[in-house]
Amino acid sequence: EVVLTQSPATLSLSPGERATLSCRASQSVSSTYLAWYQQRPGQAPRLLIYGASIRATGIPDRFSASGSGTDFSLTISRLEPEDFAVYYCQHLGDLPPWAFGQGTKVEVK
Amino acid sequence: EVKVVESGGGLVQPGGSLRLSCAASGLSVNRHYMSWVRQAPGKGLDWVSLINIYGQKGYADSVKGRFTISRDDSENTVYLQMNSLRVEDTAMYYCVSSSGGDPRERHLQHWGQGTLVTVSS
Numbered sequence: 001e002v003v004l005t006q007s008p009a010t011l012s013l014s015p016g017e018r019a020t021l022s023c024r025a026s027q028s029v030s031s032t033y034l035a036w037y038q039q040r041p042g043q044a045p046r047l048l049i050y051g052a053s054i055r056a057t058g059i060p061d062r063f064s065a066s067g068s069g070t071d072f073s074l075t076i077s078r079l080e081p082e083d084f085a086v087y088y089c090q091h092l093g094d095l096p097p098w099a100f101g102q103g104t105k106v107e108v109k
Numbered sequence: 110e111v112k113v114v115e116s117g118g119g120l121v122q123p124g125g126s127l128r129l130s131c132a133a134s135g136l137s138v139n140r141h142y143m144s145w146v147r148q149a150p151g152k153g154l155d156w157v158s159l160i161n162i163y164g165q166k167g168y169a170d171s172v173k174g175r176f177t178i179s180r181d182d183s184e185n186t187v188y189l190q191m192n193s194l195r196v197e198d199t200a201m202y203y204c205v206s207s208s209g210g211d212p213r214e215r216h217l218q219h220w221g222q223g224t225l226v227t228v229s230s
Contacts, residue, residue, distance in 0.1 A: 035216040037154070044203060044223060045146075045154060050216035088154050092215040096167030098144070100154040 002026055002091050006101035012109040019076040021104045023089035028069045033092045036065055036074050037100075040085045048087075049074065076106070084108055111135035111219045115204045118224030121194055129189040129224055131204030138180050142207035142215050143187045145178065147200035148223075155200070158189060162210040172198075194228045201225050 003026040013019055023034075031052035039045040047056040049065040052072055062077040076083055089101040117129040131143070145157040158178040159167045166178050177190040187204060201223040208214040 032213055033215060037217070039154070044220040045217075046220065047216055047218050050208070051213070056216075056218070086153075090154075090156070090217070092217075094212070096156075096159060097169045098156045098159065098167075098215075099169075100146075100156060103153045 001097060002029055002093060002099065004089050004091060004099060004101035006089060006104045008104060009102070010105045010107060012107050013079055014109045015079050015081055017079050019079055019106055021074040021087055023067070023072040023074070023101050025070045025072070025091060029091050029093065031068050034067070034072055035090045035092060037088045037090065038085050039088065040082070045088065079106070111206070113204045113206055113219055113221040115202060115221045115224035118202060118226045120227045120229065122230050123194060123196055123228055125194050125228070126190070126192045127194065127226060129191065129202055129226070131187040131221065133185050133187070133206060136206055136219070138185050138187050138206070139182045140210045142210070143180065144205045144217060145189050146203045146205055146217070148203070149200040157202070160187065191226070196228050199226060199228045
């Protein structure tokens with residue numbers, strides 16, 4: 001079973017700053033099945049990134065992601081007010097469970 | 110437009126049962142991976158179960174043997190039968206469809222708004 005560890009737990013930044021979030025897998029995983037989600041307060045999550053680096057439909061290009069093997073990252077180039085949220089990574093491998101990381105909260109400094 | 114709409118949540122006593130429903134429109138549940146994801150109050154996302162296009166099912170260890178996922182293709186609906194409920198099952202339960210039926214399309218694309226399950230005496 002793959003365990004995903006996200007860091008940091010909380011990121012305190014100001015609008016306009018750059019955010020870099022990390023997701024580390026307990027074993028090497030295929031980047032094809034690595035996804036990132038955003039959850040704003042009081043809302044359902046939404047898909048941001050799939051295939052480790054492919055932006056989902058409608059996701060602005062200030063969001064980018066990369067990684068392979070055990071280390072993956074999500075970068076928000078310039079934080080907009082609506083980007084302050086919780087971000088989760090997930091590995092959707094051939095065998096369930098499809099566990100999520102514990103999340104990184106991006107909060108206003 | 111793709112929509113998934115959950116229903117069936119509510120208050121139930123420990124040891125009780127509930128059946129959640131997920132009605133889909135704009136997609137066929139038998140052509141997508143359909144998952145249930147839950148979120149306890151103030152906590153992170155917790156993947157619960159899935160059913161793929163072949164009808165194969167998967168469960169988190171925490172619900173295995175207690176929860177059963179199924180689908181009705183004629184109703185285009187997915188169900189989650191929850192038995193032997195525990196206080197720790199209290200959460201918002203989201204139904205989610207994948208982007209498609211191919212393994213490369215497993216990512217959770219379309220999320221419902223959730224249905225709240227509260228297990229309490």
